[in-house]
Amino acid sequence: MRYKYTYAVFPRAYSKSFLAVMILMIRCILYPGAKLFVTSGGKEQASGIMKEKVQEICSLIPGFQREIDWTRGHTLEGKDYCKYVFKSGSTFDNIAARETSRGKRRHGGLVEECVGVDGTILNEVIIPTMNVSRRCANGDVQPDETLNKSQIYVTTAGWKNTFAYNKLIQILVWEIVKPEKACIMGGTWRVPVLMKLLDKNFIKDLKMDGTFNESSFDREYESKWSGSVEDAFFNAEQFDRNRILRQPEYEYSGRSLKSAYYVLSVDVGRKGCDTVICVFKVTP
Numbered sequence: 001m002r003y004k005y006t007y008a009v010f011p012r013a014y015s016k017s018f019l020a021v022m023i024l025m026i027r028c029i030l031y032p033g034a035k036l037f038v039t040s041g042g043k044e045q046a047s048g049i050m051k052e053k054v055q056e057i058c059s060l061i062p063g064f065q066r067e068i069d070w071t072r073g074h075t076l077e078g079k080d081y082c083k084y085v086f087k088s089g090s091t092f093d094n095i096a097a098r099e100t101s102r103g104k105r106r107h108g109g110l111v112e113e114c115v116g117v118d119g120t121i122l123n124e125v126i127i128p129t130m131n132v133s134r135r136c137a138n139g140d141v142q143p144d145e146t147l148n149k150s151q152i153y154v155t156t157a158g159w160k161n162t163f164a165y166n167k168l169i170q171i172l173v174w175e176i177v178k179p180e181k182a183c184i185m186g187g188t189w190r191v192p193v194l195m196k197l198l199d200k201n202f203i204k205d206l207k208m209d210g211t212f213n214e215s216s217f218d219r220e221y222e223s224k225w226s227g228s229v230e231d232a233f234f235n236a237e238q239f240d241r242n243r244i245l246r247q248p249e250y251e252y253s254g255r256s257l258k259s260a261y262y263v264l265s266v267d268v269g270r271k272g273c274d275t276v277i278c279v280f281k282v283t284p
Helices: 016-030 043-060 062-067 119-130 163-177 190-194 200-208 214-221 236-241
Strands: 005-009 035-039 082-085 091-094 108-112 150-155 182-186 261-267 276-282
Touching: 005 163, 016 035, 016 043, 016 062, 016 091, 016 108, 016 150, 035 043, 043 062, 043 082, 043 091, 043 108, 108 119, 119 150, 119 163, 150 163, 163 182, 200 214
Parallel strands: 005 150, 005 182, 035 091, 035 108, 108 150
Antiparallel strands: 082 091, 261 276
């Protein structure tokens, strides 16, 4: 609550989204007129997280429910857009991590699962939405108020050499040089198991599974980032951007340029491993 920049790397079942949304709700109550947001890899994802966590929080702590103006037309709970209006005059909604969010104005917000958010969009569109400061009841502006331009990043670990990892390092440096403004937190699967939020047998079954991937487990449950930091031959962010094929070709189309050609790569599996064949179409 007291930090302007917070970065939390936690595994699944750590209640990280629950806690982050609760922090935004508390800020909406304590700072009248605040405008806060949640963004994620997809607008529906951000909306779904908001709706689920707000309902859960209001069910567990009825006091929060009484702080929200549930009048029809004020508070909205839709499939891809949620907006909560508080009796303090504050609002809390989700915005899309897309170019269409240019021009919006907010005082602070939460970036949920930032490993799946485009770093360029965050830097050029989302973060600039926080270029205004909240006005107090008397109309004055306190530029150094913790709420203004406050950023919470919550995620599971991902790949190094990505925006999410670079932002983590940046806030880590800030925590050292200005500890009153920045905070880094992290944890592993052991705490959720201890608090009965995660079944220990589930972790054991994961490790015993024949398809167990240690690198993936380290990211998802140990909060360890994968990959090399510097001079990596391949950039994981480039792979992520091109992971979805916009125009997949399932068979030879006959419409290709004469200069186009195909490349086959084969990884022959041995000792029970799968054989993988990849087909690439190259259009010079």
